[in-house]
Amino acid sequence: MKLHCKLYVLAILLLCLALFSPSLAEGKKLRVVTTLTDLASLTQEVGGDKIDVEALAKGYQDPHFVEPKPSFLLKLRNADLLISVGLDLEIGWLPPLITQSGNGRIQPGAPGYLDASQFTEILEIPQGKLTRAEGDVHPLGNPHYWLDPDNGRRIAKGIAAKLTEMDPGDQAYFQQREQDFEKRLAEADKKWLAQMAPYRGAKVVTYHRSWPNFAKHFGLDVVGYIEPRPGIPPTPSHTIEIVNLMKREKIKIELIEPYFDLKTPNSIASMTGGRVVVLMPSVGGKPEITDYFKLFDYDIGVLTKAFEETK
């Protein structure tokens, strides 16, 4: 019986906690949490000062292997809107965070949950029967779609529509900002395409399959991967294949994400006279990459310099 008493006391304590915790009263600003920094940057472009936006993962971190830290729950529990990349990119860490957040507004299917992949062009959607013999494949298609400015524009449009749905009073503001962003992006894109124009059709190898959308937009031809299969670290036999491929095709450029070990890429480079180019897949990959524009500024800058020097 004593135990029952304790349970009642517990229940009362919990109730007190509930009453004294700060009420989730409607603040003026929408609180948006995104999984990746790129989505945060796009949301910021559209939402301006009508929203507060935070990303969970860091820009220099492998987005497949983020740890579901409890500190993320502090951000998620008060969020009005959660924007994710989708296509199972965050499957290893986001679902338990959403469940434990205690925030009904951002559960899958709720109005405050937005999967940005629905707005974008998805490449490499596998056809037919799929097994993990092919490595850590993404059955829904390649999730690194934000690296195409055209998709950036589409995501911004989708976010604008979502923000408008959640805050109809600021519809004109979001629309105006979105159009302004689109204009600036179109101009910047023209510049980027012009910078990349001399290297259209250039053959490159990449470490992971992170760059199909980037390659498509800027006209690069990805002919090989340093990973033998997605998510499987380089093996000696495959590395030799890549070396031969690069020699045969006179490929000089290896594109690497900042979170992979440079040992194998470097030794391939030394065997082929190639160049290891560390491209940033996300905003915040370097301190100076503070938004979506600077991301491409940086990547295009590094890439054209490398092409120039290996000509």
Next chain:
Amino acid sequence: MKCLNTVIVLTVFLAGVAKAQQASSTPSQPAPVAADNAALEQKVRDLEDRVVTLEGLVRQLQSQPAPGATAAAPAPSAPASQPAVPTEQGAAGALTAGNETVRLGGAGAAAAKALNPDISVIGDFIASGGHNPINPTPSFQMHESEVGLQAIVDPYARADFFISFGETGVNLEEGFITFTSLPQGFVAKVGKMRAAFGKVNTLHNHVLPWADRPLVTQNLVGGEDGINDAGISVQHIIPAPKNWFLEFTGQGFRGDSADVFTASNKNDLSAVGHLRAYKDLTDNSNLDLGVSYSRGHNLFGANFVTNLYGVDAAYRWKPLSRSIYRSFVARSEFIWRQQQQPGLFACSLITCPLNTAAGFQRAFGFYASGDYQFARRWFVGARVDDSDRPFNAHLNDKGGSLVLTYWPSEFSQIRGQYRLTRYGENFDAHELFMQVQFALGAHGAHPF
């Protein structure tokens, strides 16, 4: 299906139009009509965007045949909020397009599959060598095959089932519903679950950093099954200053858990309380602390209570820019067990008369371990064990382990462990374990 076809036809049509526009625009260009060109470019881009939007819609339709609980947000050009269509026939495979309901024949089964839970199977094989008469393990055993079934139940809840097939029988390891949309940020679970007592007790076998469980778990917290019971759990994040994460979990159970708690009548409930404090020290490191309390009736009957107190701590380091290559985790748990029992057990047979005042058996144990990841696929670890025996706290067992783990991929794991146990009877057991684990199906999330 009709809807899907329409969308596909529309997509193709639009793509055609886009192509045609592009094609027709080139020859009929008089000299430099830059403005016209820009306008056309804009038009093509708009059409491209519409095609992509439609493609997105097709993907959604393919993955979510029955709208309802998990209906995703509509495409931006569509009306902002479509009224949810009631789906009585949802499970049977009905597709709704606008107001029109299309019944599916043979395709119904395929459509219903989309709502099947995520299924995963994790195999756990352990081979052992060495001599240990006190806690013997077979030379080879298919220790466990754990089937996980997980899905979202409705807009308010999700459910998780973990069914463990051992060598001798089947056991519902966990099966619970989690209510995710409660007011005020509460999260409630109802069902059978591993209790939130400390850290190791909450973890399934396949996510442990060892092939076995620490001595203190074996001796004082119910061994491999641990405190695992049917009941109700409520958790809530408590606002705390300075970016501390504070969470309280309160749980009430039936009161039957391994050799820890026994309910001899309906009122012999057990309770577990856990307070967790977590803080990011830097982007790369964090500290995770917890205190736990559990209380329930023990096998001596309704008048005898066992109290468990626990303290756990973990320090994690993982450099984010090299997160897949290097990491370090240090963890430790201290557990005190205070067990009321008949006087007979409290003192020796000769000095105490039968059934005098109830006595206490107080036992203490701990483990401390460290695991270092030194390459993308390689981990090395060590653990120190110390624990009194629950029913005879004068006997104290000590042990130590060395562990080497290799991941051929994210979905399989091979582990070797050397374990030395010095039992209270002054007997040393040297054992070697080789564990192979492999996962099929849905990519489960990694616990933290």
